[in-house]
Amino acid sequence: MEFIRGNAKVSVRENSQCYTNEMSAHDFVHLHTHSHYSLLEAIPKVSELVAAAKADGQKALALTDNGNLYGAIEFYKTCRKNGIKPIIGVDFFVAPRTRHDKEHAKDEPKERLVLLAKNEVGYRNLIQLVSKSHLEGFYYRPRVDRELLETYRDGLVAILPSHAGEHAHSLRHGNHDRAAQSLDWYKQLYGASGGCFVEITRHPEIEGHKGRMQEIEKVARQVGLPLVAAHDVYYLQSEDSLACDLVNKIRTAGFLERDMDSEPRNFSFLSQAQINELFVELPEALDNTIRIAEMCKLELKLGTWVFPDFPIPAGSSANAELLALAERGLLERNISKTPETDARLNYEMSVITEKGYASYFLVVADLLRHAREKGILTNTRGSAAGSLVSYATGITTVNPLEYNLPFERFLNPERPSPPDIDMDLADNRRDELIDYVRQKYGENKVAQIGTFGTMMARAAVRDVARALGHPYSLGDMIAKLIPFGKQGFPITIANAMKETPDLAQAYKSDASAREVLDLAQKIEGNARHVGVHAAGVVIAPSAVTDYVPIQFDPKASRIITQYDMHAVESAGLLKFDFLGLTNLSVLADAKVRVKNRLNAEVDLERLPLDDAKTYEMLSRGETHGVFQLASPGMTNYLMELKPTSIHDINAMVALYRPGPMAFIPAYIERKKDPKLVRYLDSRMEPILKNSYGVIVYQDDVLEIAVKLAGYSWLEADKFRKAMGKKIPAEMAAQKEKFKAGCLANHITPAAIQRLWEQIETFAAYGFNRAHAVSYGNLAYKTAYMKANFPIDYMAALLTADAGNVDKIGETVSECRRMGIAILPPSVNESLGTFTVADNRTIRFGLYSIKNFGTGIADSIIAAGKKDGAFKDIADFLARIPDRNLNKKSLESLIQSGALDELGERGVLLSNIDTLLSHQREHMSAPKDQASLFATSSARMGTPTLNLADAPAAPIEKRLEWEKELLGLYVSGHPLDKHKDVLARQRMDIKTGKEKFPRGLETVIAGFVETIRPILTKTGERMLFARIADFSDSIEVVAFPRVLKDNGGLFTAGSCIMVKGRYSDRNGDVSFVVEKAKAL
Template identity: 40%
Template sequence: MSFVHLHAHTEYSMLDGASRIGEMFEAVADYDMPACAITDHGVMYGALDFYKTGVKRGVKPIIGMEGYLFGGDRREKPAQRENSTNTYHLTLLAADNTGYHNLVKISSKAWLEGFHYWPRSDWEILSMHSEGLMCLSGCLSAQIPKAIVAGDSARAKSYIGRYKELFGDRFYIELQDHGLREQAPLNDELVRLAKEFGLDWVCTNDSHYTHKEDSIGHDALLCINTGSTLSDPDRFKFDSDEFYLKSPDEMAQRFARWPGACETTLEVAERCNVDIEFGNLLLPHFEVPAGHDLNTYLRERTFEGIARRYGEVGPDTRERAEYELGVIEKMGFAGYFLVVQDFVNWAKDNGIRVGPGRGSAAGSIVSYATGITELDPLRYDLMFERFLNPERVAMPDIDIDFDDRRRGDVVRYVQDKYGSDHVAQIVTYGTIKGKQAIRDAARVLGHPYAEGDKLCKVYPPLIMGRDAGLTKALDTTPELRDFYDSGGASKEIIDTALKVENLKRSAGIHAAGVVIGPNPLIEHIPLKRGEHGEVVTQYDMRLVEELGLLKMDFLGLRNLTVVELTKAYIKANRGVDVDVDSLDLADPKVYDMLRRGDSDGVFQLESDGMRRLLVQLQPDRFGQIMALIALYRPGPMEQIPAYIERKNDASKISYLDPALEDITTETYGILVYQEQIVLMLQKLAGYTAGRADVVRKAIGKKNRGMMAAEQPVFIEGCVKSGLTAAKAEDLWALIQPFADYSFNRAHSACYAYVAYQTAWLKANYPVEYMAALLTSVKDRKDDKPKYLSMARKRGIDVLIPDVNSSDIDFTPVGESIRFGLSAVRGVGEAVVTRIVEARKAKGDFTSFHDFCRKVDYACLNKKTVESLIKAGAFESLHSSGRPHTRKGLLDSFEGILGEIIDTRRKEDAGQHSLFGAIDMSDGLVQDAPISVEEFPKRTFLALEKEALGLYVSDHPLLGVEGLLSRMTDCSLASLGERKAGEIVNVGGLVAGIRKRITKNGSVMVLLDFEDVSGAVVEVVVFARAAEQFASLISPDETLLIRGRVDFDARDDSVKLIAMEITKPNLEDRPLVINLTAEACTAGVVSQLKDVLSSHPGSTQVFLELAASQQRKTVLRLGSEFWVDSSNGLAAELKVLLGTDALISL
């Protein structure tokens, strides 16, 4: 006897199903079952993965869903209890392709029309889309079983009659038995009714996990879902451990009491035959002018664009265009290009900045000619086959960057053009990764947070953004393995984490993905509703593409917003129109700036690591920026030292083979770009460009089978071109690691161009560029202080917000920047808009009273006005000839505001007093006085920071930042670039103090530590250190902290573990000794120790070790080497080290 599971949940029943699809089919194959169904709760997320895996394993996949059926109208939104009582489960299976598409429609409409706590369909939807569907009566939560358990036989019969009428012989009574008390008598009654109505019955097991022992992991998953612990007796849990993928023998034994229940599952499986087609071309319909088809219209647009771009169509240009058009036409992608160029050009025509290109699409002259991309592929030597390969049939992939303020406008244009029901955003699935699995496991097991945290701290970091996984981490991380092998809580946590790791956790919306269909998307794929009402696919991006639908990435890029804002600011501030799309790529000011490492705020070049590389590289042309962007990634980073050395010393340049010189000359003999691999395969072994790219991709993806088959082909081709077989073997071995990490040249060129645009604007219009940067990060607390500090370093004043002078956003004012009102905390953009509108309509505000009378009082609440006062936004106003102060206003604003608003409300209501018609500014009514008393500076600045998120008018550390930098070897902003465990010295201000009681009752301290750049880092002061340095730790205190770099396991944010805390003497100048690497011999160091030790005192000593002009390391010596510099020390040091060794501060 055999059996087929017709009711099975996968991990796509998120945080309820624990069966991984691959494991399910392994079990099904082991049991020799011919088929298996997927019936996730209310969704079809996993249907295609399930289908493809089943076909691959030779087991028939049955596509189904356990839907939610609402007993009333799906559009009703009753209270939660009523909704739960009247919502039922129902098992639906697709018998054929019509049934599959009806299942898609039922699931989609349940989400789009009936969602209320769950995606609910109703009888109307079920009746409209029942064709081709098999229906099982469902579990204990279904209509018929619920009625029977409630003792309402008449209602149960009514339901059975209704289902039978709708589905006919495609309706089956479903029996389940997990050992629950009510199930056996229920099954008896269900079988009796089935006989009465002439229906067959089937047994199912409502599996939620694959093997019986997986019930432990499933239980943990339920706790993750509900936020409870396994020890909680009142938590939601399954009532037995029988909800797994049982064997046919187990099912036969369990259901022997109800003959035929197992055999009928085979009949149902036999009747279910869905055939899903992949690889179709389902492009949206693009209307072309009369007399054209898609191919001829794309050809016309291309040659029009070439004439516009190049002035004339030369033979090389024509040959390239004809070749590309031929490939595009042959592959059937003309419509794709027309669709993309249409919305890209609409964006440009409507003032929306579009990036110059992204990915390999910039390698196409058709893309360039039609306006999709902005980089000339001939000028930059970009390869078409890397983008569209006639020997690798795949949908083109053109991703577009837009000004992130306007991305939504482009999506709406596409929706309007093709129909809103033809367009959707794309789902993305969150999974439980290794660290999160550990944290979740520790919590549900009831262990203290510290137990999970210690395991996360030794968990390996992400590699190129990817989690290695818990199993590999145990194999490669000795500390983690030691914790596991020690047993106890650590082993229990890791064992539980392994059971839930990589299970699906949530469904979100892809940041960029948009799908456009030729028909309403519901005809092709299931849809759902996002949290904010968005229409979203239930299939992810990969599967949407495999079905043949057009997937586009519409990416919002903040840097494009910065470019567009800067252009507008330059026009407003200087009256100059700037064209950043036709720049000279050899502007000396740009390269001078980059060579200094002054690349903060420059796209792709602003990290500390990149700034150091710019100083070392000393770039002087655009191609070097391209190469640096390509190389600055894990893997290729290993090539950076060689690249820099060869750029700065031509004698170091060498080539893999003389034949490759022309291919790698630009990159000094180093393979940087994927296109160079392709050219090598062409030149050395005679490959076509298309075939070479196929091989390059296979090598990069480590396709062992294809690599083994290709090696003799490569060697034979090399021998034919004149190389020896041995040399060919060497080259094959050399190509492989390069192909693994080489980068797309077209993408590098495009992003280098945006980098250059932003660098050019910063170098030539720093005030406007900084204002644009600040506007772009006005809601980001970490970046705003960084860019403010950057402006200060360039000598640009950033002025506090002002109700008369500020706009909504940051704006340049001459050579200064005025803070935008919308960047004040607690003041929304709608409120700011009304303030600016009132000022423009009624004139500048003369006093606080005048402000309260002119601005729409509906938006003048206490919180808003208080925030503006703390930010200093009223300081330019006067009352009775006396300037407003922050303290004066905070002491009196509530009374003034309340009185004026009350008067205005009465006036609006027609309740005029005797003097109501008289202008209150005529002097008959005296404004309430406002004190001119001001806060002490410390309070004044603290309030300003509270309102603005940073110090603007002043900073407690301004004036001593140079001194502090000499005493430290790491800024807080660059701490994240240091390695975990590294010891650093930092200086800054105590911006916040929090105390925690440890398990043993001692007190540890957490500090918010801030430096002059505005960067804030959490410093952890454990109990012993907290006690030792308690006298130094107080609010707003300036401190030096020596500590160990650490990263929070929850979010990888950087922390510092304090080892030593000192209070710097900012009055006394430290002694700084400058030593070159050559002078730093053992003998000199020994004598230096003796000299310093013989002059003990309180002046700190720093050694500045200069490895080169650009690279210096500053070491702060311990207190045992601090000196008294007033008793002849300088003279002794000059004798020992020379007169240039001492630096005066």
């Protein structure tokens, strides 16, 4: 191996501790560096580290994040792309005793060890060490121990850190012998192959550091271990030290303490020249960085996929089994055997067979077969719906031949990427299917995919402001000035300052805001924590750790990969998407309710697609609870469109997105008047016929590129990706290629320009047709159930919202609009979920009371089923011997009205301690006595419970409790006494939020639910309040000048009328107050 500096050559001598050269300067490789994947301990992004090495002429670079391999694949690929040799390593935490010892004050890890992979064996051992340090050794930090190090030592280079190595700790405590013993142990472990080095660093800014390094050098030479120069990197530039200190404070939830008198420690990415200056007297330590770089020759085989080991009958093959399954499925789905069907099936099978994907299809088909057998409702999204094989094998739910869905958008012979089938599952049963996978393939072969929560613009600002010790209001004020990005394109702070004058002004005029924004930009986009991908699961043919590192989900006991979805795929494991979807849970629940109540079987896969009641309901804008169609903007378009076919719904699902939304008016106009349909070229008619000549789907763009511009399917797919990324250079190249192809096909320049403009507007946000059809059909199913079985569907919808009082409140409002009454919770009448009481009435479920657990709810329901209705409060307490009935849960039962049949709320609340004491007496009584007591209680009441007199709870208080615990008012409404005034209002809050022009003055009236006063930068008082009427609620903003005259009106519980203007910011609607008065 040769490293070149200028015209001089440094040659490597095998088995030598240093390198001879004729230069005064020595090449150097950073072997101890950290990226932002050392979560909240370092700040460089992987690309920034690689760019710094490249700019300095370094030929190799190591990544050694703390206790993990999160960034390994990204680092490897980025280095390769930039001509840098990647060295993958880990900065390990070492357990003081064993990894199994976890005693406070004894086993927190203090010692570190850097290991680098020399080859694939070493890389696999890093994976094992990292995985076991998390799964077996985690205690404050993921820890390895000597047993693990001995077991997984092959293929690794060890660097013993200068500050946190075991020997360094011993020397600081004056124990020279123990330091020598430690070094000798590592020498015996790794030194036989010349793979053990003692790190030396140079930090002249740290008092005493030079002396400590001299001690380390002395003991290393005594033991016979070579030295290696390093500079532990946690940030790029020395001026980034404050930002790095800041992320550490964010990690520990502390506040930054600035010491202006001391020089900050420097852990920046030093150049080779700077390193040479620091190590001028120790050239061998520099040369050994090159020696180590030469030893590390890891070559990863990325992009070669492996599939789960699906069982295949002896004498058969995955291809034969898939074809047989598809042919059986076509018969079961009553699809006629025609030349078109045979040709399509054979073509798809040829592509699947050629690419070796048959086993993947068999695995997915088996998963969804199991789901159907267990009654788990599923839907498959994405381009997979364009496959007839997928439909025939039960993977997808729409026939691609009926919707003209192209297979090539899913798989084509030219595209190298693997298949990706996204499975939507009823969210309340998703874990059942993942458990099935574990049982079928083995626990050690299955893991959910990890992901990283990142500090995007708003979050970074809030984190930085808090860690700097600023009041919450400053960070909140700055964050709210940053607009939300568009879907898939999060906005940066730099772009936000260009787009938002108020933010730019705050940066210019406020020193605190400027510091927050400057520091936030240094950490913006960095990983903050590890999480679990919403859907992704990997299934390996052998242990997952044969391919990727794993750990526990920090918030649960689930096993997750340390690699994100992109790195997992690069490492060879395909992602299986199990996405929980609430709407599927609602549909499944509604279907069961219809069966139980009406003895009617609803086949959701064979619904009539021409149901008049469904389309009429959508045309009236009654879309609450309908999948994909319930937003105010979509609802307005549906009312204008008056949909009459499933194609209309599919088109609206695809068009209601940024970009394509511009084509909605044309779609509506052409549907109403077919004479307006025009095609820029007659060859576009077969592509756009069902959408009235409007480009609706990504597939439309791809087919236009193929049929009009002469693209291959692979070129068309690259065209789609280039349009989505919006990179100017790529866009310009594609435009020229598209134009040339169209000209060659005799399309006029004017038509080409108009067509390009349409595609350019559309392409970045367009849905593929298969995805829109899958979602459109699911939307139709939810609309059909609401239109035809309204009370069952709404009860299921309320049940799905359990625990979310805001959503329940919205759904209850819709029920009342539909003429469905909602009864309050009752310990004698309610079950856990919402239940249908009769054809026009739904009873509130106990599970949906806020602050009330399901365990105590189940105990109440079981007691009622066993011995009948509760007679009085004493009877209730005697029959619920459940320790979960604590003060909080009993208080929730009383305040929500669930005990109204057994006692008045005010009286029960005043006596709550007496009630709990009475219940505890029953719990502690001997079983025979308690049983006898309970029997007499059930028969004649309990005479020993005496409640003190207390006033009844006033109506205002009851309403407040109901809103807080149930999300709705039951006993009445705070505005009941002002109904006449409200009836004279031009429009209610809900209508105003959806339709009233922004910026025009209007009046709203309502009830003040909450207030949040704050102080401005000048110390004046302003406030945010939430005002509600019978239809909805809205946040109102009252600035200081308004509060001077009207401040007394804004109190929780008051009924007021305010004049002002609706305002939209970042998708949130608020109301800015000019004047206010009491109702």
